[in-house]
Amino acid sequence: MAAIHCLHPRWLIPIEPRGLVLEQHALVLQGSQIIDLLPSEAARQRYQDAAHQVLGDHALLPGLINLHAHSAMSLLRGLADDLALMDWLNNHIWPAEARHVSDEFVYDGTLHAMAEMLRGGTTTVNDMYFHHEAVARAGLTAGMRVVVGCSILEFPTAYGLHADDYLGKALTARDAFHGESLVGFSLAPHAPYTVTDATFGKVLTMAEQLDMGIHCHIHETRDEIEGSLKEYGMRPLARLQALGLLGPNLVAAHVVHANDAEIALLAKYGVHVAHNPASNLKLASGFARIHAMQQAGINVGIGTDGAASNNRLDLLGDTRMAALLAKAESANPTALDAATALEMATLAGARALGLADRIGSLVVGKQADVIAIDLAALETQPVFDPLSTLIYAAQREQVSHAWVAGKQLLKERELTTLKLDQMQAKARWWQSRIAVGRSDTTS
Structure with a gap:
C-alpha cells in the first residue's frame, strides 16, 4: 500500500x-x-x-492547466519578434521549422518547455505540434500530464506530406502510447485557412469513432475572417458549424474576433475556448471578448501559446493578464474576478480536456x-x-x-525529474544550429 x-x-x-x-x-x-x-x-x-x-x-x-501551447517552439523563443502573425508564420517560423523540426528537436524543445512550465506551476499542457511521439516521450520523462495535439494541415512540412499522412501519423502515435495514464491525444487541424472541408470531415469522423478531442486555431485574426469570406462566402465559425465541427469535444484556440451571434453559437454547441492573452497582444491579434463569453456560459480556459509568440510559458502571469484585459475590454471592473480567473487556469482547462473528473480541483x-x-x-x-x-x-x-x-x-523550486544544466546546454546547442541556418538563408 x-x-x-x-x-x-x-x-x-x-x-x-x-x-x-x-x-x-x-x-x-x-x-x-x-x-x-x-x-x-x-x-x-x-x-x-x-x-x-x-x-x-x-x-x-x-496544478495549473495550459489549454493551448506549442511546447517544442521553446527552442524558437525570440527568433522573430514584433511581427504580424502571417509575416511571422510565413517568413520566419515555418521556414525555420522546415529546416530544423525533427524528433530530436521536438523532444528537446518540449522537455525544455515542460521544465519552464513545471517551475511556474503548470502540471498539464494541451499541446499542438508535430512528431507526436516525441511530445509524449517528453511528457513521460518529465512526469507531466500532456494531451498531445496531432497537427493536421493540407501542405507538406518536414513531418508530413498531406492531410492523410498527418492523420495516419496521429493514429500511429495514439496507438503507441495506449494505456499511459499521463498521456492523451487529440486531433489538431491547424486552422480553417489551412484545412479543407474534406479534411475537416475526416477529422470529425475519426474523432467521433475514437472518442478524441479536437483542438484548432479559430478566429485568431481579422485577416483569417476576411480570407474565409472571400473563399467560402462565410466566416470560419459558420463554416465549421455547417461541417458539424462545433461541439463539446472542440477546444477553439484564441477566438479573438467573435460577434454576439458567434458567442451565442459557441455557447449553444458547448465549445470550449482557450484564451491566449499574451500571444494575442504580442501579435496584435486583438482583444477577445472573454467577459461576454463567460456571461453566455462558455467554458474558457487559459493558454500561453508557444514561446515563439509569447515569449514566456507563464500561465500564472497570463491568468493575471486575462483578468486585467477582461476588465478593460468590457469596461467593467467587476468582470473576471480573482476566483473566476483561478478557476479558468485550473478546472476550466480540465473541463475542456474532458478531465474534470480527474484533475482541476x-x-x-x-x-x-x-x-x-x-x-x-x-x-x-x-x-x-x-x-x-x-x-x-x-x-x-x-x-x-x-x-x-x-x-x-x-x-x-528544484525539479526532481529534469536537470536544468543539461537542458540549458541543449538550448544553447539548438540556438547555434538555428542561427547558422538563418545566416545561410540571408547571406
Whole structure:
C-alpha cells in the first residue's frame, strides 16, 4: 500500500466550490490520489503514521492547466519578434521549422518547455505540434500530464506530406502510447485557412469513432475572417458549424474576433475556448471578448501559446493578464474576478480536456495534481485575500512545490525529474544550429 502524505498549507484552495479558501486544513495524498481533505488537527490524529509536511506561508491549489501551447517552439523563443502573425508564420517560423523540426528537436524543445512550465506551476499542457511521439516521450520523462495535439494541415512540412499522412501519423502515435495514464491525444487541424472541408470531415469522423478531442486555431485574426469570406462566402465559425465541427469535444484556440451571434453559437454547441492573452497582444491579434463569453456560459480556459509568440510559458502571469484585459475590454471592473480567473487556469482547462473528473480541483478521489505557492515574499505581503494575492500579485517564481499524480516534480523550486544544466546546454546547442541556418538563408 502506498504511503500517506499530509500537506498542511496556510491556505488550501480546492477551486470547488468557487472562491472557497480553507485555513488550517490538510490535503491527504496516497499514491496518485487525493484521499482526504480535513482540518489539520483532525488529519494529525487520523493519520498519525503519515508523513506530515507543513507549508506555513503557502497556498495549496490544483496544478495549473495550459489549454493551448506549442511546447517544442521553446527552442524558437525570440527568433522573430514584433511581427504580424502571417509575416511571422510565413517568413520566419515555418521556414525555420522546415529546416530544423525533427524528433530530436521536438523532444528537446518540449522537455525544455515542460521544465519552464513545471517551475511556474503548470502540471498539464494541451499541446499542438508535430512528431507526436516525441511530445509524449517528453511528457513521460518529465512526469507531466500532456494531451498531445496531432497537427493536421493540407501542405507538406518536414513531418508530413498531406492531410492523410498527418492523420495516419496521429493514429500511429495514439496507438503507441495506449494505456499511459499521463498521456492523451487529440486531433489538431491547424486552422480553417489551412484545412479543407474534406479534411475537416475526416477529422470529425475519426474523432467521433475514437472518442478524441479536437483542438484548432479559430478566429485568431481579422485577416483569417476576411480570407474565409472571400473563399467560402462565410466566416470560419459558420463554416465549421455547417461541417458539424462545433461541439463539446472542440477546444477553439484564441477566438479573438467573435460577434454576439458567434458567442451565442459557441455557447449553444458547448465549445470550449482557450484564451491566449499574451500571444494575442504580442501579435496584435486583438482583444477577445472573454467577459461576454463567460456571461453566455462558455467554458474558457487559459493558454500561453508557444514561446515563439509569447515569449514566456507563464500561465500564472497570463491568468493575471486575462483578468486585467477582461476588465478593460468590457469596461467593467467587476468582470473576471480573482476566483473566476483561478478557476479558468485550473478546472476550466480540465473541463475542456474532458478531465474534470480527474484533475482541476482538490477533491477526494481525484488525481493528486497539486502545487504550492509561497506567499511569504515581500511582494505578496500582506495577504488580506489569498485568491486576490495569487492572481494580482504572485509570480511564477513563488511556486515552490508541484506534484502530478502524487509524484513530486518540484521540491523547494528544484525539479526532481529534469536537470536544468543539461537542458540549458541543449538550448544553447539548438540556438547555434538555428542561427547558422538563418545566416545561410540571408547571406
